[in-house]
Amino acid sequence: MGEAFVFDVVRTPRGLGKSQGALYTVRPVELLATVLRALPARNALDSALIEDVIIGCVTQTEEQGACIARWGVLEAGFDPRVPGVTVHRYCASGLQAVNQAAALVASGYAELVVAGGVESMSRVRMGADGGAQYDPALQWAVGSVPQGIAADLLATLRGIGRHDVDAFALRSQQRAAAARDAGHFARSLIPVCDVNGLPLLERDEHPRPETTLERLAQLKPAFATLGRQGALDALTRRAYPQLEAIEHVHTAGNASGIVDGAAAVLIGSRARGEALGLRPRARIVSAVSVGDDPVLMLWGPVPATRLALERARLTLDEIDLFEVNEAFAAVPLAYAQEFGLELDRINVDGGSIALGHPLGATGAMLLGTLLEALERRGLQRGLVTLCIGGGMGTATIIERV
Numbered sequence: 001m002g003e004a005f006v007f008d009v010v011r012t013p014r015g016l017g018k019s020q021g022a023l024y025t026v027r028p029v030e031l032l033a034t035v036l037r038a039l040p041a042r043n044a045l046d047s048a049l050i051e052d053v054i055i056g057c058v059t060q061t062e063e064q065g066a067c068i069a070r071w072g073v074l075e076a077g078f079d080p081r082v083p084g085v086t087v088h089r090y091c092a093s094g095l096q097a098v099n100q101a102a103a104l105v106a107s108g109y110a111e112l113v114v115a116g117g118v119e120s121m122s123r124v125r126m127g128a129d130g131g132a133q134y135d136p137a138l139q140w141a142v143g144s145v146p147q148g149i150a151a152d153l154l155a156t157l158r159g160i161g162r163h164d165v166d167a168f169a170l171r172s173q174q175r176a177a178a179a180r181d182a183g184h185f186a187r188s189l190i191p192v193c194d195v196n197g198l199p200l201l202e203r204d205e206h207p208r209p210e211t212t213l214e215r216l217a218q219l220k221p222a223f224a225t226l227g228r229q230g231a232l233d234a235l236t237r238r239a240y241p242q243l244e245a246i247e248h249v250h251t252a253g254n255a256s257g258i259v260d261g262a263a264a265v266l267i268g269s270r271a272r273g274e275a276l277g278l279r280p281r282a283r284i285v286s287a288v289s290v291g292d293d294p295v296l297m298l299w300g301p302v303p304a305t306r307l308a309l310e311r312a313r314l315t316l317d318e319i320d321l322f323e324v325n326e327a328f329a330a331v332p333l334a335y336a337q338e339f340g341l342e343l344d345r346i347n348v349d350g351g352s353i354a355l356g357h358p359l360g361a362t363g364a365m366l367l368g369t370l371l372e373a374l375e376r377r378g379l380q381r382g383l384v385t386l387c388i389g390g391g392m393g394t395a396t397i398i399e400r401v
Contacts, residue, residue, distance in 0.1 A: 001106050001107065002105070002106050002107070002108055002269060003105075003106060003269070003270060003283055003284075004101070004102035004103075004105040004106045004267055004268070004269070004283070004284045005105075005267065005268060005269070005270060005273060005280035005281075005282065005283050005284070005401065006265060006266070006267055006280065006281050006282040006283075006284065006367075006371065006398065007043065007266040007267070007268060007273055007278045007279070007280055007281065008039055008042060008043055008265070008266040008278075008281070009188050009263070009264070009265050009266075009281075009364070009367065009368035009371060009372075010035050010038045010039060010042070010188050010189075010190050010263065010264050010368075011035060011188050011189060011190065011261065011262065011263035011264075011361070011364070011365050011368055012031060012034055012035060012189075012190055012191075012192050012201070012260075012261045012262050012263070013189060013191070013192065013201045013202060013203050013204045013205065013261070014204045014205060014206050014257075014259040014260065014261040014355055014356040014358060015122070015192075015201050015205045015206075015259060015260040015261065016122070016205050016206060016257075016258075016259060016260075016356075017120075017121030017122045017257070017258035017259045017260050017356070017358070018122050018258070019122060021122050021205065021259070021260060022192075022200050022201040022205055023120070023122065023192060023200065023201055023205075023260040023261075024122040024123065024260070025194075025200070026120070026192060026200065026260070027063060027120075027123070028057075028063050028064045028068060028118055028119070028120035028123060028124065029063070029068055029071050029072050029075050030075060031118050031120060031192065031260065031261065031262040032055065032068060032069075032072035032075070032076075032116075032118040032262045033072050033075035033076040033077075034190060034192055034193075034262060035116060035190055035262045035263055035264035036053065036072055036073065036075075036076035036078065036114065036116075036264055037076045037077065038190045038264070039114060039264055039266050040078075043266065043276075043278060044277075045266075045276065045278075046079075047076075047077075047078040047079045047082060048078075048079035048081060048082065049112055049276070050078065050079075050082050050112055050113065050114055051082075051104075051110040051111065051112055051113055052082070052083055052084070052085065052101070052104065052110060052113045052114075053069050053070075053072070053073050053078075053082060053083070053084040053085070053113070053114045053115075054069065054084075054085055054087060054097040054100050054101050054113065054114070054115045054116075055068060055069035055072060055084065055085070055086050055087070055097055055115070055116055055117055055118060055360070056086075056087050056088070056089070056092075056093025056094040056095075056096055056097040056116070056117035056118075056360040056361065056363065056364070057069075057086050057087075057088065057093060057117060057118055057119060057359075057360035058088060058090055058091070058093055058119060058126075058359035058360045059119065059121075059124045059125070059126055059127070059128055059129050059359070059360075060086060060088060060129055061124065061128050061129040062123075062124050062128060063120065063123055063124055064118070064119070064120065064124045067084065067085065067086050068086055068118060069084030069085050069086040070083065070084035070085075070086075071084075072084065072118070087100065088360075089289065089388060089392065089394065090359070090388045090389035090390065090392070091325060091327060091357070091359055091362060091363070091386050091387065091388050091389065092289070092363050092386040092388045092392070092393075092394035093117055093359065093360040093363060094115075094116060094117030094263060094360055094361045094362055094363030094364035094365065094366075094367075095362075095363025095364060095366070095367060095384060095386060095394050095396055096289065096363065096394055097115040097116060097117055097363070097364065098115040098116075098265050098267065098284075098287075098363065098364055098367055098396065099284075099287035099288075099289070099394070099396055100115065101113040101114070101115035101265070101267045102115075102267055102284040102287055102396075103287065105267055105268055105269050106284070111268055111269045111271070111272035112266075112267075112268040112269075112272050112276075113267050113268065114264055114265065114266055114267070115264070115265050115267055115364065116262065116263045116264035116265055116361065116364045117262065117263055117358075117360040117361035117362070117363060117364045117365075118261075118262040118263075118358075118360055118361050119260065119261065119262075119358040119359045119360040119361050119362075120260045120358075121258045121259060121260055121358060121359070122260050123260075126258070126359070133389065133390065139235070140235065142294050143235060143236075143238065143239050143294060143295040144294045144295065144297070144390065144391075145232045145235055145236055145295060145297070146223070146226065146232070147297060147298065147327065147328070147389060148222055148223035148226070148250055148255070148328070149223050149226065149227050149232045149233070149236060149246070150236075150295065150296060150297035150298050151223075151250050151255070151298055151327070151328035151330050151331070152221075152223055152227065152246050152247065152248045152249060152250055152330075153236045153240065153243075153246055153295070153296060154296060154298050154299065154328075154330045154331070154334055155247060155249050155250070155330035155333075155334075156243060156245075156246050156247045157240065157243070157296070158330070158333070158334045158337060160249070160330050160333050160334065160337075161247070161249060162217075162247075162249040163217075164249075164329075164333060165249050165250060165254040165328075165329035165330055165333065166213055166216040166217060166253070166254055166329075167213065168254065168329040168332065168333055168343075168353075169211070169216055169253055169254035169329050169353045169354075170211055170212070170213055170216060171343070172326060172329075172347065172350045172351050172352075172353040172354040173207060173208055173209060173211040173350065173353070173354040174209070174350075175347065175348065175349055175350035175351075175354070176204070176207045176349065176350025176351070176354035176355050177207050177209035177350070177354070178349075178350075179348075179349035179350055180203060180204060180207060184349050184372060184373070184376065185203075185204070185349070185369070185372070187372055188368045188369075188372060189202075189203070204355050204356070205259070206257045206259050206354065206355055206356035207350070207354045207355060208354070211253070215253070216251070216253045216254065219251035219252055219253045220251065221248035221249065221250065221251055222248075222250055222251050222252055222255065223248055223250060224248035227246055227248060233245070233246045235295075236295055239293075239295040239296075240295070240296075249330070250328050250329065250330065253353075254328070254329040254353060255327070255328045255329070255353065256325075256326055256327050256328070256351075256352035256353055256356065256357035257352065257353065257354070257355070257356035257357060258356065258357070259355075259356030259357065259358050260358055261356070261358035261361045261365065262358070262361050263361045263364035263365045263368065264364065265364050265367065265368070266278075267284070280401045281371060281375070281400065281401060282371050282374075282398040282399060282400050282401055283398065283399045283400075283401055284396065284397075284398060285312045285314075285381070285397040285398060285399050286308040286309070286311045286312035286314075286395075286396065286397040287308070287395075287396045287397075288304055288307045288308045288311060288394070288395055288396075289304065289388075289392060289393065289394045289395075290303045290304045290307055290392065290393050290394075291391060291392050292391045292392060292393060293391050294390055294391035295391070296391065297387070297388075297389065297390065297391045298327065298328065298330070298331050298334075298387040299334070299387070299391075299393075300387050300388055300391060300392045300393020300394075301324055301325075301331065301335055301385040301386065301387050301393045301395065302334075302335060302338050302339075302393070303393060304385055304393030304394055304395035305335075305339070305383060305385055305393075305395050307395070308383065308385075308395040308396065308397050309383075309397070312397050314381070314397065316339055316341070318381060319345075319381050319382065319383045319397070320345070320374065320377075320379035320380055320381050320382060321345055321346075321348060321370060321373055321374060321377075321379060321381075321382040321383075322335075322341065322345055322346045322347070322382065322383050322384075322385070323346075323347060323351070323366040323367075323369060323370045323382065323383070323384040323385070324336075324346055324347060324351075324384075324385055324386075325351065325352055325357070325362060325363075325366060325385070325386040325387065326347065326351035326352040326353045326357075327352065327357065327386070327387050329353060331387050332346055332347060332351070335385075348373050349369055349372075349373055362386065363384070363386055363394065366384045366386070367384050367396065367398065370382040370383075370384050370398065371398060371400075374398075374400050375400065379400070380399060380400055381397060381398065381399045381400075382397070382398055383395060383396070383397045383398075384396050384398075
């Protein structure tokens with residue numbers, strides 16, 4: 001097997017995923033085209049040399065249907081001989097795209113690939129694609145519950161209380177605001193402009209630096225009624241009978257934000273990079289996905305991390321920084337608890353609670369955030385991981401070159 005290198009990462013700012021958000025007027029395909037155009041422009045690269053474009057997108061319907069990767073390629077003005085494919089692994093779709101691109105390059109089947117993701121949550125409602133996950137018969141047969149219920153289940157099982165998740169949410173807001181103000185995201189951030197070239201959004205719109213613990217404590221649990229009246233709590237207790245009740249601790253303030261955004265990563269072989277004058281920033285060391293309990297669902301990052309470390313022949317102590325997607329605050333808290341990690345090594349520039357979670361793009365965005373943090377701090381290795389609907393986990397280890 002050969003090696004796969006990351007040459008560049010770009011992303012849009014995250015816009016509020018609602019009609020008053022700054023990116024609401026931007027078509028999803030144009031969001032994607034924005035980051036696709038940026039990679040060749042920044043790297044003096046002929047788009048015809050790109051052998052494939054792999055794009056993660058979760059809600060693949062309406063404006064995000066019909067293989068948005070291919071239409072993004074054309075909208076971006078790439079050479080029409082460049083193909084595109086859209087992948088869907090729920091919240092890890094963007095990282096899955098990166099991992100598939102890395103596999104193509106490492107195997108020798110391709111030498112230069114663009115990977116990334118896109119999601120316009122203001123224009124294409126989450127869940128609009130329907131599917132088996134909403135089939136009550138299937139839910140009861142396999143024991144699957146909505147992610148919010150699973151997040152509260154995870155918190156209950158791990159003894160994570162309301163104060164814990166609120167305190168973590170506050171930390172996410174504080175870190176994201178500090179990172180944004182210090183320009184930590186500047187290298188990868190590409191403004192989204194209108195048809196006249198005027199910027200619609202130049203920095204992340206979702207963070208709320210004015211957040212306080214007191215305000216967070218006033219928010220009502222988001223999934224208590226659904227769990228108790230919809231009999232979903234009873235469904236979780238069928239799988240975990242040791243629990244007398246589910247403690248509903250997650251709110252709109254300590255869960256990931258609904259936003260719009262896109263990201264793209266340029267991945268290639270060392271030889272192709274040298275031929276084109278591209279300087280590698282990192283090497284993909286390990287890339288894995290695993291299945292896990294569909295009821296607990298959000299525990300997937302733990303077995304994914306263990307497998308990624310095993311494949312890379314590394315230990316936790318050899319990983320300098322971690323990006324654990326903040327789908328819900330209990331996820332990174334349980335992760336840190338399980339591995340005995342200090343929170344100072346996890347999500348050092350904030351996470352999806354503060355910045356938002358554009359489903360199909362987040363994984364690629366987190367990889368870029370991790371790489372920039374490693375570069376800024378002069379560190380070597382990082383691991384990015386996301387929990388996934390249906391009970392899965394994806395993890396990727398990178399090493400600075």
